[in-house]
Amino acid sequence: MEQEIQQAEEQNQKSDKKYILQHDRPNCIGCAACEVVAPDFWEMNQDGKSDIKQGKSLENGCQELEIEEKNYNENKEAADSCPVNVIHLVNKKTGERIT
């Protein structure tokens, strides 16, 4: 058990996924700006709102995806382009919300 925890911690330290991309989907107004600036991570859904591609859906309707440092800029741009500020980036290690 202890070994499993240690292995999980090591795996976590090795992971390049430094940020958590969050989408407050219920409050998305479907303007499609995120899809335009970061199409590798964002796509419009038939219901008129956007989705994080491969994102995990939460019970409250929000979505999350862990991303690597190299994908930070395009998602920061998506967050900056969102007119209703429903895209957030969180530092996985510190829990600090960057945007």
Ligand code: SF4
């Ligand atoms: S930019 Fe914001 S409001 Fe527009 S589709 Fe993307 S998440 Fe929704």
